[in-house]
Amino acid sequence: MRTRIRSPRRVAVLATVAALGAGLLAGCADDGDSSGPSGGTDAGGKTKITVGVFGAFGLKEAGLYDEYMKLHKNIVIEQTSIERSENYRPQLLTHLASGSGLADIQAIEVNYVAEITETQGDKLVDLGKAEGVKKDNFLPWKWAQGTTKAGKTVGLGTDVGPTGICYRKDYFEQAGLPTDREAVGKLWAGDWQKYLEVGKQFKSKNVKGATFVDAASGVMNAMLGSSAERFYDKDGKLVYKTNPAVRDAWDTAAAFSEAGLTSKVQQFTPPWDQAFANGRFATVTCPPWMLGYIQDKAGDAGKDKWDVAPAPKPGNWGGSFLSVPEAGKNKEEATKLAVWLTAPEQQAKLFEKRGSFPSAQAVYSLPQVSGAKHPYFANAPIGQIFTDAAKGVPVQPVGPGDLVISQNISDVGMLQVDQKGVSSEDGWKAATKAIDNALDK
Amino acid sequence: MTSSDARIAAPARKGGAALPRAGGPAGGGAAPGGAPDPREDRRRARRSRWYRRDVRWSPYAFIAPFFVFFLAFGLFPLLYTGWASLHRVELTAPTDMEWVGLKNFARLMGDDFFWNALKNTLTIGLLSTVPQLLIALGVAHLLNYKLRGSMFFRVAVLTPYATSVAAAALVFVLLFGRDYGMINWALGLVGIDPVDWQNGTLSSQIAVSTIVIWRWTGYNALIYLAAMQAIPADLYESAALDGASRWQQFVHVTIPSLRPTILFTVVVSTIGATQLFGEPLLFNGNAGATGGGDHQFQTLGLYLYEQGWVNLHLGRASAIAWTMFLILLIIGAVNWLVGRRLRKNA
Amino acid sequence: MATTSHSAALAETGTTGAQGPVGKSGGGKKKGAGRQLHAGRFTYAVLIVFTIGSLFPLVWTAIAASRNNTRLAQTPPPFWFGGNLFKNLEIAWTDANMGSALLNTTIVAGSIALGTVLFSTLAGFAFAKLRFRFKNLLLLLVIGTMMVPPQLSVVPLYMLVAELEWTDQLQAVILPTLVSAFGVFFMRQYLIGALPSELVEAARVDGASSLRVVWHVVFPAARPAMAVLGMLTFVMAWNDFFWPIIALTQNGSPTVQVALTGLGRGYIPDQSVIMAGALLGTLPLLIAFVLFGKHIVGGIMQGAVKG
Structure with a gap:
């Protein structure tokens, strides 16, 4: 650092400056190659369509892109994936609001689909009118969720999350409960309170190393998904505070926690994953996408121990949509691809290969769906x-x-009740306070 | 863009050195002597004119690149944010603004979440900065001994600095796990009950602070070490002659000599602590920007993020940003006053 | 040029000036580095404990990356490497497209570091040694900028970048961070002490143009601080993720930190693969620290001396 040798220094400085220049050039050249996120045409005269998704959406993994590219030789499909939905949503909103940086097709999660249809509806292509789209193919509620108030369908449904209950047969046996899935389903059929009662029964048998459910909020989410109205009523009015169904879900979930039926872990955090691996849960409310999760987390140790039974009441938890931004460069080709990807045949393939449950009711009667076994x-x-x-x-x-x-009901309110032993009443107050603050513009 | 922007090295010597006469007499540089050739004269005049311009305008040329970029990418966002803080504006439509005056600021006064975040920022700031600097001071002191493998130690303590907040948080979330984490396991070995690092107020703040301390202590230690090595040895010698013990030497010679350095690290750490964001965000596993179920480790930076990027209220988030900015300005002013007092006393 | 020899001499003194802060405050190695008492066992013990604390989380990242989910969940946690390290590294490498991400990050961090060092030195020199109008006001502005919380400038910045149609291009992350207020302040503070005003004056009297002064006097004197600032900026730019994740996508030209956000298998994150990714992202810097640790430490200490 303190040498007096000058010329090598100068050479070094010049070299770095040159490198900087070259770097910038290379950077620009890179960008040229990828021709931006909005696609374009590459050297071979092919049209490139980019698909922006969160997590591993499954489309690529199921080979659907490859298949489409085989069918359409002039199309190249590229996918961008952001692992965490929390990072994906603000990025998507910023990009939509500014009309730049968008992929030709963008995935939307059900949790914020209404936010998108309400605030960004005019920035998305009306896929309901696209060629080959049949409204009747889709579940009516799924179709409705992707449609704006003005009747523009900007999101075509991909998967849905009808919930069942995954349970551990070995723990049920130890607790003296039936292990056959039909008998298990009958234990709580039609009423979440019965699920709670079974839990209490399970608890009384002191099965070593396991709690009845993973987290109170899991129960709450499943219950909320099975009610006719959740946070908004049919007129779009905010009713979460007064809706008895919400209150019922809250109270029941809190009762799970108060009865000591939970493992007091937060869903989708590393400790939750670890608890799966250690076989800590006897039951988990599980939509189809949860099956893969359990299989991966519980690993070989859990093989043949897990089974699936119907939930007390059918409900939905999770699921996604595909949309085509107006700002995209290849709107037409992108629309065709989005329509193809969400068509019944492709949804059936996606279910077969990835377990994403189709929102296309048209395929429910197909043997590869109705006859599927895990x-x-x-x-x-x-x-x-x-x-x-x-x-x-x-x-x-x-x-x-x-x-x-x-988010605030689960990760603030119910989390306090479940993990910190806060009373149900105080937890509810904390949740509503946080929600009021969050919704107040 | 990270909160650590300002946390780089300490600057060198403050104040001092008189300003040079940069705008010295223009003709001074011209070579004396030589034939009074008119062409030469003209050339000289031209050169001297050019020279005067050079002296006069070059400072602006030197600061220009910084200010050009700063205007475009620093000041514009800052002003925009200030403007947005006076509006109701959502991330879903950033150009769609509705004037609300000072409402966004006024409501912060009655916003429990804001005060909670401010309190957390303060406690986490203390919990991370004080031990960090104290440990750094101690380690620097030890590193200042004649050591075998001193370079190994110096490089080793600096390695956490190379780790990104994201990578560090990932590891610490696992280490601090309640049920299967290594720290609770180790505590269990010595008979301490498992601590719920995520949910306790103090425990979670300690855990978040630990990430900060881990990443920055070694770095600060090296800065202190550098300053220690610049302390004249005769100060110690005379102290030793006066019969001062090693500890007394440390207190009465080392610490006072390090005062400006310590002050600087305090300021830099304070700025970092006030803007603390990445660590508490990522310590929450995948559970968003709430900073825990009871917002127990939600800092101001994180609350700002939640308002802007989760709740999508740009106007409210902007008001928080500007409030943070003002808080930092006040801290800066206080620091300046304290620094002046210290310099006067010294 | 008649001044060649002279400027060489200047440069020489300039370099000496750069050593100044170390030397001047303590009078050189003899006295300054003085009081080098020999370390006792206690010192070694404490330092070893501290070193282990510093290194352990990194080592454990590698251990976690060499295991699988199931093993990571068991108590006691693993303390030694398992057999999956290379498998996980490979998955992370391909899934996150690490090759091009590393290249992009090197370009980004390198450009930012060079830009910051160059512009900060110029501006720092002006603020430290030159006279011009509004100097104090402008300096105050620079210092004030350091205190702006970075989270919020992201939105207006994104709107700007979108307007310029830079989304997903590397300049979107390079240019907004190309200068740093801290860098200017840092260089100013350093140069006030390390660059004798007489040198600048002497060069001026000699008829040297401003650029010559900068090249032959300022840069040599500022070298240690420039090296430190460059290194620190590089590390910071390398690890930055908040802005890049908004401005870049994985398909365009992602940096390492952006690429890592794509890791994990959808709803099913594999902890050990994610750890492997984190390791991959940190590894280049770690290797640099091991290889050049001596210089980096020396640089920080030299550039950071104060009195």
Whole structure:
């Protein structure tokens, strides 16, 4: 650092400056190659369509892009994935609001689909009018969720999350409960309170190392998904505070916690994953996408121990849509692709390969859906179980605050009750306070 | 863009050195002597004119690149944010503004979440900064001994600095796990009950502070070490002659000599602590920007983020940003006053 | 040029000036580095404990990356490497497209570091040694900028970048961070002490143009601080993720931190693969620290001396 040798220094400085220049050039060249996120035409005269998704959406993994590219030789599909939905949503909103940086097709999660239809509806292509789209193919409630108030369908449904209950047969046996999935389903059929009663029974048998459910908020979310109205009523009015269904879900979930039936872990955090691996949960409310999660987390140790039974009441938890931004460069080709990807045949393939449950009711009767069994879950007839559930899911109105409300109810209110032992009343107050603050513009 | 922007090295010597006469007499540089050739004269005049311009305008040329970029990418966003803070504006339509005056600021006064975040920022700031600097001071003191493998130690303590907040948070979330984390496991070995690092107020703040301390202590230690090595040895010698113990030497010679350095690190750490964001965000596992179920480790930076990027209220978030800015300005002013007092006393 | 030899001499003194802060405050190694008492066992013990604390989380990242989910969930946690390290690294490498991400990050961090160092030195020199109108006011502005919380400038910044149609291009993350108020302040503070005003004056009297002064006097004197600032800026730019994740996508030209956000398998994050990704993202810097640790530490200490 303190040498006096000058010329090598100068050479070094010049070299770095040159490198900087070259770097900038290279950077620009890079950008040229990828020709931006909005696609374009590459050297071979092919049209590039970009698809922006969160997590591993499954489209690529199921080979759907490859298939489409085989069918359409002039199309190249590229996917951008952001692992965490929390990072994806603000990015999507910023990009939509500014009309730049968008992929040709953007995925939307059900939690904020209403926010998108309400605030960004004019920035998205009306896919309802696109060629080859049949409204009747889709579940009516799914279709409604992707449609703006003005009747413009900007999001085509991909998967849905009809819920069942995953349970551990070995723990049920130890607790003296039935292990056959039909008998298990009958234990709580039609009433979440019965689920709670079974939990108390389970608890009284002191099964070592396991709690009845993972977290109180899991129960609450499943219950909320099974009510006719959740946070908004049919007129779009915010009713979460007065809706008895919400209160019922809250109270029941809190009762799970107060009865000591939970593991006091927060869903989708590393400790929750670890608890799966250690077989800590006897039951988990599970939509189809949860099956893969359990299989991955619980691993070989859980094989043949898990099974799936119907939930007390059919409900929906999760699911997504595809949309085409108006600002995209290849709107037409993108629309065609989005329509193709959400068409019944592709949804059936997606279910077969990835377990994402179709929102296209047209395929429920197909044998590869209705007859599907899951080997990890003791060959449970998941096709049948989830098809039944999907058909029973109520047409639930969605609203722009869905994400914020459900997040604060789960991660603030119910978390306090479940993990910190706060009383149900105080937890509710904390949740509503946080929600009021979050919704107040 | 990270909160650590200002946390780089300490600057060198403050104040001092008189300003040079940069605008010195223009003709001074011209070579004396030589034939009074008119062409030469003209050339000289031209050169001297050019020279005067050079002296006069070059300072602006030197600061220009910084200010050009700063105007475009620093000041514009700052002013925009200030403007947005006076409006109701949502992230879903950032150009759609509705004037609300000072409402966004006024409501912060009655906003429990804001005060909670301010309190957390303060406690986490203290919990992270004080131990960090004290440990750094101690480690620097030890590193100042004649050591075998001193370079190894110096490089080793600096390595956490190379780790991104994201990577660090990932590891610490696992280490601090309540049920299967290594720290609770180790505590269990010595008979301490597992701590709920995520949910307790103090425990979660300690955990978040630990990430900060881990990343920055070694770095600060090196800065202190550098300053310690610049302390004249005769100060110690005379102290030793006066019969001062090693501890007394440390207190009465080392610490006073390090005062400006310590002050600087305090300021830089304070700025970092006030803007603390990444660590509490990522310590929450995947559970968003609430800073825990009871907002127990939600800092101002995180609350700002929640308002802007989760709740999508740009106007309200802007008001929080500007409030943070003002708080920092006040801290800066206080620091300046304290610094002046210290310099006067010294 | 008649001044060649002279400027070489200047440069020489300039370099000496750069050593100044170390030397002047303590009078050189003899006295300044004085009081080098020999370390006792206690000192070693404490330092070793501290070193282990510093290194352990990194080592454990590698351990976690070499295991699988199931093992990570068990108590006691793993303390030694398992057999999955290379498998996980490979998955992370391909899934996150690490090759091009590393290249992009090197370009981004390198450009930002060079830009910051260059512009900060110029402006720092002007603020430290030159006279011009509104100097104090402008300096105050620079210092004030340091205190702006970075989270919120993201929205207007994104609107600007979108307007310029830079989304998803590397300049979107390079240019907004190309200068740093801290860098200017840092260089100013350093140069006030490290660059003797007489040198600048002497060069001026000699008829040297401003650029010559900068090249032959200022840069040599500022070298240690420039090296430190460059290194620190590089590390920071390398690890930045908040702005890049908004401005870039994985398909365009992602940086490492952006690429890592795509890791994990959808709803099913694999902790050990994510750890492997984190390790991959940190590794280049760690290797640099191991290889050049001596210089980096020396740089920080030299550039950070104060009195």
